[in-house]
Amino acid sequence: MVVGVVLITMVGFSTYGYLFSAPTKPADANPEFMGQAQEFSYLVTDDLAFWVNKVVELTGEVSEVTDDGILINGTIYCQFDDKTILKTITKNQRLTIKGKMVGFDELLMEIKLSQCIIP
Amino acid sequence: MALRIIFIVFALLSLPANGQKYFTRSGITEFEASEKAFEPIEAINESTTAIMDLSSGVIVSQVFMAGFQFKNALMQEHFNENYMESNQYPKATFKGKLDNFSLDDLKSNEPIPLSGMLTIKGVEKKIQTTVSITQDQSGLSLTGMFAVNPEDFNIKIPVIVQEKIADMVHINLNYQLVEQK
Numbered sequence: 001m002v003v004g005v006v007l008i009t010m011v012g013f014s015t016y017g018y019l020f021s022a023p024t025k026p027a028d029a030n031p032e033f034m035g036q037a038q039e040f041s042y043l044v045t046d047d048l049a050f051w052v053n054k055v056v057e058l059t060g061e062v063s064e065v066t067d068d069g070i071l072i073n074g075t076i077y078c079q080f081d082d083k084t085i086l087k088t089i090t091k092n093q094r095l096t097i098k099g100k101m102v103g104f105d106e107l108l109m110e111i112k113l114s115q116c117i118i119p
Numbered sequence: 120m121a122l123r124i125i126f127i128v129f130a131l132l133s134l135p136a137n138g139q140k141y142f143t144r145s146g147i148t149e150f151e152a153s154e155k156a157f158e159p160i161e162a163i164n165e166s167t168t169a170i171m172d173l174s175s176g177v178i179v180s181q182v183f184m185a186g187f188q189f190k191n192a193l194m195q196e197h198f199n200e201n202y203m204e205s206n207q208y209p210k211a212t213f214k215g216k217l218d219n220f221s222l223d224d225l226k227s228n229e230p231i232p233l234s235g236m237l238t239i240k241g242v243e244k245k246i247q248t249t250v251s252i253t254q255d256q257s258g259l260s261l262t263g264m265f266a267v268n269p270e271d272f273n274i275k276i277p278v279i280v281q282e283k284i285a286d287m288v289h290i291n292l293n294y295q296l297v298e299q300k
Binding site for chain 2: 020021023024048049051052053066067068069077079100101102106107108109110112114
């Protein structure tokens with residue numbers, strides 16, 4: 001009887017957790033790629049569809065710091081949720097960031113990453 | 120020769136004024152398709168790219184499906200995999216033009232008519248709406264809303280969840296554009 005109640009409670013909680021959990025933050029996910037930003041650009045050119053929605057960790061040179069993100073190697077735009085961190089980043093600095101690849105922006109010819117953090 | 124150089128210099132100087140462009144990489148596009156009494160169906164995308172040409176009133180924008188954030192992981196998964204098939208159709212695009220746009224429109228707070236083609240899942244549809252655009256020190260602020268019918272874009276909603284999802288999906292735009300240098 002007790003076992004039954006415990007089981008039902010467990011199943012209930014896990015189902016609830018599955019149905020109503022928030023999406024995993026890129027910060028907490030294992031990166032699908034870790035390495036040089038330049039190499040990642042080649043990989044994306046090769047197979048864009050594969051990389052969409054994947055979490056990656058990239059190292060490169062900061063070419064621009066904007067209000068809500070940074071441009072790496074002039075071709076990869078990384079958007080940060082925490083904007084305060086941007087104040088600590090300077091142009092031409094080498095930096096490693098982690099974020100979710102959302103797509104290739106054809107209007108600006110940039111790869112776009114969102115929810116970025118500095119790991 | 121000197122005259123020619125002067126002419127070229129003037130031509131170059133006048134270029135930026137003619138083709139003055141404003142853009143954003145982090146425009147906010149939200150959608151909402153909730154039915155009353157059911158759980159809210161909404162998501163926000165804060166990485167919309169939008170470019171506006173000030174002289175012609177042409178606006179282009181692009182929104183990545185993978186950039187839509189839901190509160191609920193399962194809903195986000197269904198959105199990408201079942202409804203939008205975002206692997207196959209990673210983005211939606213809009214190409215349009217403000218009707219009879221002039222710079223004076225920025226001063227009045229009147230809504231400006233905007234029409235153009237919206238492409239979702241590879242299906243093009245004409246959209247006619249109004250937006251409001253205001254100018255300040257930092258650039259242009261463009262806001263607006265319109266509604267679309269998912270059926271128009273081959274987005275199939277299974278019968279079992281039909282009553283939980285509104286027939287018309289409301290889309291809100293909020294783009295803070297800065298000058299493109």
